[in-house]
Amino acid sequence: MESPEATKAWLDWYKAIGVDEALSDHALNRLTDVAEADAPVKAPPPPPSQRLPPAQQAQAPALAPGAGQAGADAAAIAAKCATLAELAEAVAAFTGCPLRTPATRTVFSDGAPDAPVMVIGEAPGAEEDRLGKPFVGPSGRLLDQMLAAIGLDRQRNVYITNVIFWRPPANRAPTPIETAICLPFVERQIALLRPRVLILSGSVSARTVLSRTDGITKFRGRWMTDSNVPVLENIATIATFHPSYLLRSPGQKRETWKDFLLVKMKLQELGILT
Numbered sequence: 001m002e003s004p005e006a007t008k009a010w011l012d013w014y015k016a017i018g019v020d021e022a023l024s025d026h027a028l029n030r031l032t033d034v035a036e037a038d039a040p041v042k043a044p045p046p047p048p049s050q051r052l053p054p055a056q057q058a059q060a061p062a063l064a065p066g067a068g069q070a071g072a073d074a075a076a077i078a079a080k081c082a083t084l085a086e087l088a089e090a091v092a093a094f095t096g097c098p099l100r101t102p103a104t105r106t107v108f109s110d111g112a113p114d115a116p117v118m119v120i121g122e123a124p125g126a127e128e129d130r131l132g133k134p135f136v137g138p139s140g141r142l143l144d145q146m147l148a149a150i151g152l153d154r155q156r157n158v159y160i161t162n163v164i165f166w167r168p169p170a171n172r173a174p175t176p177i178e179t180a181i182c183l184p185f186v187e188r189q190i191a192l193l194r195p196r197v198l199i200l201s202g203s204v205s206a207r208t209v210l211s212r213t214d215g216i217t218k219f220r221g222r223w224m225t226d227s228n229v230p231v232l233e234n235i236a237t238i239a240t241f242h243p244s245y246l247l248r249s250p251g252q253k254r255e256t257w258k259d260f261l262l263v264k265m266k267l268q269e270l271g272i273l274t
């Protein structure tokens, strides 16, 4: 048995490196229980909905390389969902993404289900995991302020989601395999919402949705008319810096403000804002 001082030293050290949540009541020995911990989890059978018209079935979400069986399952399940509510249920029931196990909640979306503007961020953080809604922590508050500055808000005309639906442990960046597994659900969300304008917030979101590998500074701040991503056809899509990056690098707020002004002008052009 460790002394209380030694236990406290361990806890302080865990906290210092960002391990701030207990994942389970039972300790997992990563040296001996790896096979169980890392075994692929079989996805449940798709929900019973058969209501999707054939025309929409043809628009099945793309399957990203590296996503494996879990990605194929996600694509099959997503294609059968005919409404955002069905998709939310299907994502909550999906066990194919390894991030689901350590997370407390599935964080699917927030905002107006008929919104003309969609924002896609990276992944839930601690507050999002606790409340089950995207962008409700410090970066969410900054995002809300930026949206309000151009006449938008999530109660009325914005729908918000992430490329990952479960908080990565200790807020680490999601891996390309994790984003690839979730991508069919993200694409289906875009297809069902059909926003007029899509804001990709941060490099993980932008690279995942646009299927790019270059840095966001190379392509942010312009309309992605050449994206060649089928689901983005006729949706004005723009990538911009993530609010959590702006909190760390406030000097970039000026550039981001220019991106938001482009969004405002586009919405005026489309007759959505006056």
Ligand code: URA
Pocket (backbone or CB within 6 Å): 121, 122, 123, 124, 125, 128, 133, 134, 135, 136, 137, 139, 140, 162, 244
């Ligand atoms: N950062 C994100 O990208 N999404 C959230 O929901 C919260 C923080």
